[in-house]
Amino acid sequence: xxxxxxxxxxxxxxxxxxxxxxxxxxxxxxxxxxxxxxxxxxxxxxxxxxxxxxxxxxxxxxxxxxxxxxxxxxxxxxxxxxxxxxxxxxxxxxxxxxxxxxxxxxxxxxxxxxxxxxxxxxxxxxxxxxxxxxxxxxxxxxx
Numbered sequence: 001x002x003x004x005x006x007x008x009x010x011x012x013x014x015x016x017x018x019x020x021x022x023x024x025x026x027x028x029x030x031x032x033x034x035x036x037x038x039x040x041x042x043x044x045x046x047x048x049x050x051x052x053x054x055x056x057x058x059x060x061x062x063x064x065x066x067x068x069x070x071x072x073x074x075x076x077x078x079x080x081x082x083x084x085x086x087x088x089x090x091x092x093x094x095x096x097x098x099x100x101x102x103x104x105x106x107x108x109x110x111x112x113x114x115x116x117x118x119x120x121x122x123x124x125x126x127x128x129x130x131x132x133x134x135x136x137x138x139x140x141x142x143x
Contacts (some may be wrong), residue, residue: 004029007068007093007102008077018042024071029105033071036099042108044115050085051101054092059083061091068102070095084111 004013006026013024019041026032031083061081069076077097084090090110093102
């Protein structure tokens with residue numbers, strides 16, 4: 001396997017397993033690389049796909065944060081800043097070319113907190129989470 005480096009601090013990423021998924025992380029800044037399809041299995045379980053709902057019709061965030069390059073693309077493709085489920089308070093880096101997601105330190109915890117809130121909401125049943133996912137996808141609702 002080719003060594004890949006952190007897009008922030010250029011340290012070599014290390015691998016570990018979480019829920020039977022190989023995940024690369026930076027031992028220096030604690031950022032995490034997730035391949036396409038890996039966000040749902042590592043986040044808190046919910047009905048529907050939070051990864052699909054976030055990136056199928058992304059809310060592009062333009063902020064003053066530094067644009068980073070995809071650590072897995074050979075051409076170091078610039079990653080887009082995307083609001084998680086349309087929420088601009090949780091901003092993920094996403095590579096359109098290969099589907100890789102970069103999570104800065106504690107962004108997975110922020111995602112899990114958000115999903116716990118949605119799952120525990122008295123008005124949020126598994127069916128309503130699926131409906132919410134569809135509404136976010138079609139741009140009818142912003143979380």
